[in-house]
Amino acid sequence: MSAIAPDAPETAAYPDIRDPRVMVAVPRERRPAIAALWALAERLTRLLHDAREPLIGQIKLAWWRDMAALLASDPAALPKGEPLLAELQVTWGGKGGLDTLVDAAEAMLLAEDEAARKAAAAAFGEALFALSGGEGGARWGLLWGASLQQGVADAKQLFADARNEKAPQARSFSDNKALLMLDRWAAAIAARDGERRWRSEGLLLLRLGLFGG
Incomplete structure (x- = not known):
């Protein structure tokens, strides 16, 4: 495992709960x-x-x-x-x-192979979401893992893993709307292989904040 290479495509930073649009949902x-x-x-x-x-x-x-x-x-x-x-x-x-x-x-x-990277990335997300008071952090974790990869192919594989990860039910987040927002936000970024679309992401967060997912 290593950092994103200089010649890799611009890869999205992972969504962070400290974003004011998300933190407002934390008690x-x-x-x-x-x-x-x-x-x-x-x-x-x-x-x-x-x-x-x-x-x-x-x-x-x-x-x-x-x-x-x-x-x-x-x-x-x-x-x-x-x-x-x-x-x-x-x-x-x-x-x-x-x-x-x-x-x-x-x-x-x-992690030295695809399976190990996928397992470790998902585990990091699940641990962070559990400590944050909920569940369902695997998709977020896979996006997080993609942001750390040096090889373009390795990053794309983790984006694909995030896309293929089954969407958790809203109840999986233990009524933690902030974590629900992070999961859905991560899925939207992964769906575009890390390409950021700031306006649509902002609209997604607004909708999730108002109505849930």
């Missing part, structure tokens, strides 16, 4: 925790994107796995000076589960 009291969680997902994604040697990437991911364990068991022992850790300490201190996100990121780092 106000949960927004700080959700924002910190997705900031962690972004940090892990950037780590994968920048990784040139799997071993170095694994060392960095191991550090985050250790931090996830401390967050769950002893938040006061977290090292100081890392702004994201400070946010997570406030919003996720005493809570477990963040290690599942790190594990899925590591699986993506080490």
Whole structure:
């Protein structure tokens, strides 16, 4: 697994729950925790994107796995000076589960074939959606995985996997409209192999925000 190559077609960034059009659907009291969680997902994604040697990437991911364990068991022992850790300490201190996100990121780092990439990408999305309070993150995860591929063919395969992934029923998101919006938004981007159509995406989010999907 490696980052998008310079000669690859422009590939869409994955939809992010912190987009104001989506975050408005998150209950106000949960927004700080959700924002910190997705900031962690972004940090892990950037780590994968920048990784040139799997071993170095694994060392960095191991550090985050250790931090996830401390967050769950002893938040006061977290090292100081890392702004994201400070946010997570406030919003996720005493809570477990963040290690599942790190594990899925590591699986993506080490994936060497189509099946492994598909499984790791779907697992990352499912873990992130579960931590966000719902289910059904596989299609989003496959789009996320496509954004990390160096080869055009590998990215296109994950776009195709996202298109072929069965659309979850709205109830799968546990009444979490924000996650429903992300899933449907990811599907729309994957349907065009990552090509962005900002106006139609905005209209889709407006419709989903008003009426659901």
